[in-house]
Amino acid sequence: MTIRFAALELRRLYRNSGIELEVRRMEADDDDKHPGTIYLMLEEQYQASPFSQTxxxxxNDGFAVLDKGEEIWIIGKDERSVLYGVYHVCQKKLGYSWVHFDEKKENRKEKDVSCVQQPLFPRRGNIIETIDDPIYINQLIDWGAKNGLNEYFFTFFLWDKVKKHIEGELVKRSMNVTLGGHSLAFLLDENKNQATHFLKDPVSQETVMKRIYEICSESPIVTRVSLWPEDVGIHQDDYAAFMPGYITFTEKLKSALKDLDVEVEHIVYNAGLEWNMLERSEGTEVSQDVDVLYAYWGRDYSHSIHSGREEQSRATDSLLDWKAETAKRGRSFTVLEYYSDHFMLSELFPPLFNRIREDVEAYKKLGVDGLLNLIVPCHIKRYDSDITSGYPWKWIQQINNYMYAGLSWGKDYEDLVNSYVSTFGKEKDPYRSILIDLERILSAHTFWNVPLFPARVVDPEKVSGIEEREKVTPYLDEVLDFLEKRTPTVRKELLALQTKDNFASFTPEEMLQFYFHYVKEAVRKCKREWQEQGVDVHGL
Structure with missing residues (x-):
C-alpha cells in the first residue's frame, strides 16, 4: 500500500512541476529499459534484478537513489523508506521543501541525485498525549513522512478519540504507532484510585492487560506499548518496590501480547521530580524482555547533557547506567525529549537549534537507539486568555520539531538552518542571527523549572519567596531588552487578523513576527506579575 502511495505522490509532485512521469514498480523478470521512467522497488527486488551492479x-528506513539520467531507481529497505526516497528525489530534482506544513517549491534542479541515506536513529517520532485535533495530527503525520519521522506515540485515551480519523493516514505511510503514556485511569474506566494502587492490585493488572490486547488486536499498525505509571511521585515507603514491580508488570504485558507483533517498553521518569523513579536502585534489575524509555523532566535547556551541573550530571549518570544495562540485555533504549513541550518551555518558548544538534551528537555517541520529541500545547490559565488564546503554538513548536526531525535523521545542521530561514525571504540572514541569539537568552528560563516546581517562570502567582523574585526579574529585563532591540514589530492590521490556528493564511516571515510579538507580551506580563507578587509578599 505504501509503495502505491509513494508512486501517487511522485506523479503528483512531478505533475505539479509540469512533468508527466511514468512510474513503474520493478518486477524480477523486467530487464527492459524505459527511458524517462522512475522505478520504485525494495532492496531485495533490486538485488535480484538484472540492473543490480553493486x-x-x-x-531499516534506509534508501538508495540511482540516477542514470533517463532513468532513476528509488530503492528502499522497506515500503516506508521508498516513500522517503520519493520525497528526497522531489526535493533535489524539483526544488520541493516541507519546512512548514505547506508545500513550497523553488526553481532549482540537481542533475544527479544519486545517494545512499540511512537514518541516524532507528526510532524517530512525535509523542502526542492530549491534542484532540485530528486535522492537526494528520498534518503532523504527512509532514513527518516528508521529514523522515517513522513513529507517532499516542495515549490510549487520545487514540480512542482520534483513531477513526487518522489511522488511514498512518497506514498509508507505514508509520509505526506506539500506544501508552499516562493512560491507566482510562484503561481502568476512570477509576483513579485503582490507577494509583495499580502495582499492588493483580486484578487491575489483568483488566489492563486484557484491554490493551483488545485495542492492539483491532489495530495492526500498533507496534509498541509504552504504558506509564500515574504522573505523580511515589511515597518513600514504596521506593524499593516501585520500579521492580513496574518492570515485572511490563514483562507480564509483553507475555500477554505474544500473539501480536507488538513490543513493550517501560519508562524511567522522575515524576514529581522524584529521583527514585529515575535512578536505578541496587535492587532493580533491567529486563531481558522489555525496552526502556528514558525521560528526565526539569532539564535546563541552556546547557548540554554533559555540562557538569549538579542535577544534570546526576540525570546523565542515570541515563548512562540504564543504557549500559539495557545494552547488555540486547534491549532498545530511547530518550524522550521536550523540544516541543509548551508546558515545560512555556509561552517563553525558545528556539533550540544548537541544543538539539548537541543532543543528537551526544546521544548518538552514547549508542542511544531512539529519540522522541514530545509535543504539548500552550497551557491556558483561566485568567490569562488575552495572550495564550491567540498564541499560535502549533506553528511555533515546529521551530524545534523541524530541527529535531532533520537532525535525528542525520541531515546537516547548516543545511537545515539554511532551509528554515530561507522561508523568511530576503531578511533570512538577520532572522537567523536573531533566532540563534534568542536561543541562548530565552532557553535560560528553563533553569527555574526545578527550583520553582511545580511552578514555572510564567507562574509567579504560585511562588511566595522573595529570593526567587529578586533573581527572576533581572533575567526577564535582559530578555525584554533583547526582544525590544533586536526583533521587528508586527503590524497591527496583521495582528488583528491572526488567530492561534490560521497560520496558513500568513507568510512564514509574518508568523515569525507573531512569535516575537507573543514572546514579548508574555515577558512583559510575566515581569509585571513578578513585581506585583513582590508587593504582595512584602505586605504579608
Missing amino acids: PLSLK
Missing part, C-alpha cells in the same frame, strides 16, 4: 546493504 550490492546494497541498507539499514
Whole structure:
C-alpha cells in the first residue's frame, strides 16, 4: 500500500512541476529499459534484478537513489523508506521543501541525485498525549513522512478519540504507532484510585492487560506499548518496590501480547521530580524482555547533557547506567525529549537549534537507539486568555520539531538552518542571527523549572519567596531588552487578523513576527506579575 502511495505522490509532485512521469514498480523478470521512467522497488527486488551492479546493504528506513539520467531507481529497505526516497528525489530534482506544513517549491534542479541515506536513529517520532485535533495530527503525520519521522506515540485515551480519523493516514505511510503514556485511569474506566494502587492490585493488572490486547488486536499498525505509571511521585515507603514491580508488570504485558507483533517498553521518569523513579536502585534489575524509555523532566535547556551541573550530571549518570544495562540485555533504549513541550518551555518558548544538534551528537555517541520529541500545547490559565488564546503554538513548536526531525535523521545542521530561514525571504540572514541569539537568552528560563516546581517562570502567582523574585526579574529585563532591540514589530492590521490556528493564511516571515510579538507580551506580563507578587509578599 505504501509503495502505491509513494508512486501517487511522485506523479503528483512531478505533475505539479509540469512533468508527466511514468512510474513503474520493478518486477524480477523486467530487464527492459524505459527511458524517462522512475522505478520504485525494495532492496531485495533490486538485488535480484538484472540492473543490480553493486550490492546494497541498507539499514531499516534506509534508501538508495540511482540516477542514470533517463532513468532513476528509488530503492528502499522497506515500503516506508521508498516513500522517503520519493520525497528526497522531489526535493533535489524539483526544488520541493516541507519546512512548514505547506508545500513550497523553488526553481532549482540537481542533475544527479544519486545517494545512499540511512537514518541516524532507528526510532524517530512525535509523542502526542492530549491534542484532540485530528486535522492537526494528520498534518503532523504527512509532514513527518516528508521529514523522515517513522513513529507517532499516542495515549490510549487520545487514540480512542482520534483513531477513526487518522489511522488511514498512518497506514498509508507505514508509520509505526506506539500506544501508552499516562493512560491507566482510562484503561481502568476512570477509576483513579485503582490507577494509583495499580502495582499492588493483580486484578487491575489483568483488566489492563486484557484491554490493551483488545485495542492492539483491532489495530495492526500498533507496534509498541509504552504504558506509564500515574504522573505523580511515589511515597518513600514504596521506593524499593516501585520500579521492580513496574518492570515485572511490563514483562507480564509483553507475555500477554505474544500473539501480536507488538513490543513493550517501560519508562524511567522522575515524576514529581522524584529521583527514585529515575535512578536505578541496587535492587532493580533491567529486563531481558522489555525496552526502556528514558525521560528526565526539569532539564535546563541552556546547557548540554554533559555540562557538569549538579542535577544534570546526576540525570546523565542515570541515563548512562540504564543504557549500559539495557545494552547488555540486547534491549532498545530511547530518550524522550521536550523540544516541543509548551508546558515545560512555556509561552517563553525558545528556539533550540544548537541544543538539539548537541543532543543528537551526544546521544548518538552514547549508542542511544531512539529519540522522541514530545509535543504539548500552550497551557491556558483561566485568567490569562488575552495572550495564550491567540498564541499560535502549533506553528511555533515546529521551530524545534523541524530541527529535531532533520537532525535525528542525520541531515546537516547548516543545511537545515539554511532551509528554515530561507522561508523568511530576503531578511533570512538577520532572522537567523536573531533566532540563534534568542536561543541562548530565552532557553535560560528553563533553569527555574526545578527550583520553582511545580511552578514555572510564567507562574509567579504560585511562588511566595522573595529570593526567587529578586533573581527572576533581572533575567526577564535582559530578555525584554533583547526582544525590544533586536526583533521587528508586527503590524497591527496583521495582528488583528491572526488567530492561534490560521497560520496558513500568513507568510512564514509574518508568523515569525507573531512569535516575537507573543514572546514579548508574555515577558512583559510575566515581569509585571513578578513585581506585583513582590508587593504582595512584602505586605504579608
